[in-house]
Amino acid sequence: MSVTAAKGFQAAGIAAGIKENGNPDLALVVNRGPRLAAAGVFTSNRVKAAPVLWSEQVLRGGQVSAVVLNSGGANACTGPAGFQDTHATAEKVAEVLGHSAGEVAVASTGLIGIRLPMDKLLPGVETAAAALSQHGGEKAAIAIKTTDTVHKTAVAEGDGWTVGGMAKGAGMLAPGLATMLVVLTTDADVDSAELDTALRAATRTTFDRVDSDGCMSTNDTVLLLASGASEVVPDTAAFHEAVRAVCDDLAQQLIRDAEGAxxxxxxxxxxxxxxxxxxxxxxxxxxxxxxxxAVHGEDPNWGRVLSAIGTTSAAFEPDQLNVAINGVWVCKGGQVGEDRDLVDMRYREVRITADLAAGQESAVIWANDLTADYVHENSAYSS
Amino acid sequence: MSVTAAKGFQAAGIAAGIKENGNPDLALVVNRGPRLAAAGVFTSNRVKAAPVLWSEQVLRGGQVSAVVLNSGGANACTGPAGFQDTHATAEKVAEVLGHSAGEVAVASTGLIGIRLPMDKLLPGVETAAAALSQHGGEKAAIAIKTTDTVHKTAVAEGDGWTVGGMAKGAGMLAPGLATMLVVLTTDADVDSAELDTALRAATRTTFDRVDSDGCMSTNDTVLLLASGASEVVPDTAAFHEAVRAVCDDLAQQLIRDAEGAxxxxxxxxxxxxxxxxxxxxxxxxxxxxxxxxAVHGEDPNWGRVLSAIGTTSAAFEPDQLNVAINGVWVCKGGQVGEDRDLVDMRYREVRITADLAAGQESAVIWANDLTADYVHENSAYSS
Structure with a gap:
């Protein structure tokens, strides 16, 4: 159901020819209102792609009528000409839909440092607009894939309202958001200030805590659009939880589909x-x-956990650290604990618990193992 | 020539049986004086191995008469009992050589979290002491290898004096020193304060700028011992440069022998x-x-350089960044520059130059590529 699960939204995903292999590469998501409220969170990388610079400006107004997303090129490190390409894309969407370009967000993903083929992208916008449908959410989710093996969507139902979303991302997954493009939609009647609060709270403990490979992207964009079409003003706590749940679901899907993991x-x-x-x-x-x-090799090598903890400035005493791997406390008080042979690491999910014995606070970070497949996928990406 | 290139030193390397495969695993370096001056630099990891905690204490006195080093076990995260093992090792060396244990430095390398087999190590100290020789430097360098494929030694000659050294390290190579054990010796007549100044200046721009895999060890130790046996007080600048040259030479050997690179x-x-x-x-x-x-795949993917720069807090403007790979300025002014097809990455050394266009300062960091072999070597290390 993706971004069209909530009422008031239409979407499309088509092949514009940006990708040379002919796969879908252009998605359009349109908010038909009555509200056009929106909030956005963007990469904290200081090298920002042109569409990020553009969309940050758009979101300052708190109104988004449409989002156009392309895969097949990040439009990052492309200079003023690349920014002009983003601007022209937004203008084209505005022209075709009869909107204002200042309310059209743009997102791009793919290789850094190459210009987008505008002779294909701009006609693609017309094709996508003609294909807009309230059932187009899946196709939009498919069109934003890069090295993703599956498209990613999620939905949470409230009391008379819905939050839905789509995400793409498989590599360059790290804090300050991953190489991800995410569009969330809701038909709840919520203004942009409240959307912003809900989105920042949700991303802080979901997308921001995915750290697949420590590499932060130039293009990360997470948008939340509200149409108000349900005509229901949601309970604030319930709405926040629904946004968090959809973000968490999508974040988990990103980790499970991480390159080579x-x-x-x-x-x-x-x-x-x-x-x-x-x-x-x-x-x-x-x-x-x-x-x-070590995790890849199913080796419960807790010494490497301790050596990683030791590089931080967190409060702890080395001789009070405890580490469990899949529930077995292999390190107690900074030294050998339970028998490491008790640790069963055959399954895909591996749980590491690090107890700093210094207070009551906690956090969960999701990562992936390092594999020969990761090396293989990423040693030939741009060639 | 290693640690016995300088006059006044003896060394030995033997197989004590700490390594189950019977390879050499115990080294002894003895300063016969007349001076016993010494300085040391240790890991900045807050989780420190027992021998690091011990040797830091010893070095506070500025006098070291002997260094005992073992491979086959790091004696890290082994608690008070592990510290006791280090203490007993120093006492044994002191007893055999007729020295004070408070002047015996200890260094260990190998797997974290396991106790050392003291029933093999202590008799090994006697064997090593009996094998001490002014030609024993090579054997000592061989005995401290873990996953190193070659042993590493270096020498610099001054005007009537010599600086020599040995190093081990192949993985966990990162700042705050790598997983390295290094012993440097000199017969120059230098006091411990001057040794400390020379050693800190040298490591700051050599070992501290090796970042093979971003992983900081619990055991890093670099020691510099002076015997004064040449009876020559060296020119300060020349001495500093000799220590730096030996450190640089050894650091380059570490990078060239990094696991799987x-x-x-x-x-x-x-x-x-x-x-x-x-x-x-x-x-x-x-x-x-x-x-x-990307470097492993010989792909001049400068976008990944820019996205890495963008995560830092350094002073720069994204649209003024320039990046060269092997001399070709593939990124100029934050966007595409010279033709990336001009970049020849066939050879082992790859040179990346990042120009921040923000001032006059510079630094060189050495790293390795990420390979399937690195994953393979490190996914089964402790099993």
Whole structure:
């Protein structure tokens, strides 16, 4: 159901010819109102793609009538000409739909440093607009895939309203958002300020805690659009939870489809003096290549967890650290604990718990293992 | 020539049976004086192995008469009992040589979290002491290898004095020193304060700028011992340069022998507002797994360099960044520059230059590519 699960939205996904292999590469999501409220969260990378720079401007107005997304090219590091391409894309969407370009968000994904083939993209906008449908959510989700093996959608139902969404992302998954494009829609009657609050709260503990490969993208964009078409003003807590649930569902799908990964690693840091400490330690563990290799080899190598914790500035004493792998406390008090042979790592999900014994705070970070397939996929991406 | 190139030193390397495969695993380096001056630099990891905790104490006195090193076990995360093992090892060396245990430094390398087989190590100390020789430097260098494919030694000659050294390290190579054990010796007549100054200056721009895999070890130790046996007080600048040259030589050997690597990546950051900025940017590039994969695939994917720079807090403007790969400026002004097809990446050394266009400072960081062999070697290390 994707972005068209909520009333008031139409979508389309088509092949415009941006991708040389002829796969779908252009998606359009249109908000038919009555509201056009919107909020957005973008990459914290200081090298931002042209569509990010454009859409940040659009979102400042709090109104989005349409989102146009392309795969097959990131339009990042393309200079003023690349920004002009984004602007022209928004203008084309506005012209075709009879909207204002200042309310058209743009998102792109693909290789950095190449210009988009505008001679294909602009006619594609017309094709996509002609294909708009309230059943077009799946096709839109398919058209934004890059190295994703499956398209990703999620839906949460409220009391008379709905939140739905689509996501793409498979590599360059890291904090400050992953290489992800996400569009969420709702027919709840919510203004842009409330959307912003709900979206920031949701991404902080979902997409922002996915750290598949430690690499932060130039293009990350997460948008939340409200049509108000249900004519229901939702309970605030219930709405926040629905947005969080859809984000969490999509974030899990990103981790499970990460490039070349054979394991999903759930890193829970407990006993931290602060949530920031817990996140810092979780990220350090998530990014430790040696540990990621060990998990791939189903080796409960807790020493690599401790050496990763030791590089952080979090509050802890080395001789009070405890580490469990899949429920077995292989490290207690900073030294060998339960028998590591008890750890069963055959399944895709591997759970690492790091207890800092320094407080009551906690956080969960999701990562993937490091595999020969990851190396293979990423050593030939642009050639 | 290794640690016995300088007069006044003896060394030995033997197989004590710590490694189950019977390879050499115990090294002893003895300073016969007349001076016993010493300085040390240790890992900045907060989870420190027992021998690091011990040797830090010893070095506070500025006197080291002997260094005992073992491979086959890191003696890290082994609790008070592990510290006791280190203490007993130092006491044994002191007893056999007739020294004070407080002047015996200890270093260990191998798997974290397992106790050392003291029933083999302590008799091994006697065997090593009996084998001490002024020609024993090579054997000592061989005995400290773990996954190293070759042993590593270096020598620099001064005006009547010599600096020599040995190193081991092949994985877990990252700042705050790598998983490295290094012993440097000199027969120059230098006191411990001057040794400390020379050693810190040298490691700051050599070992500290090796970032093979972003993983910081619990055991890193670099020691510099002076016997004064040449009876020559060296020119300070010449001595500093000799220590730096030996450290640089050994650091290059570490990079060239990094686990599973097929490329050595020399990352030079220029045009930085400060040296700290240059180092931060260099490290961010060095640790970007996607870029490391691209280098492995001989793909001049400069977009990944820019996305790595974008995650830092260094002073720069995205539209003024320039990147060269092997001398070809593939990115100019934050966008596509010279033809990427001109970049020849067939050889082992790959040179990346990142120009921040923000000042006059620079730094060089050395890294390796990410390969399937790295994954393979590190997914089965402890099993």
């Amino acid at each position: 054979s394991k999903d690693i759930r890193i829970e840091v407990v006993g931290a003096a602060s949530e920031d400490d817990a996140v810092e330690v979780g990220r350090s563990i998530a990014r430790n290549n040696l540990l990621k290799c | 097929s490329k050595d990546i020399r990352i030079e950051v220029v045009g930085a507002a400060s040296e700290d900025d240059a180092v931060e940017v260099g490290r961010s590039i060095a640790r970007n797994n996607l870029l490391k994969c």
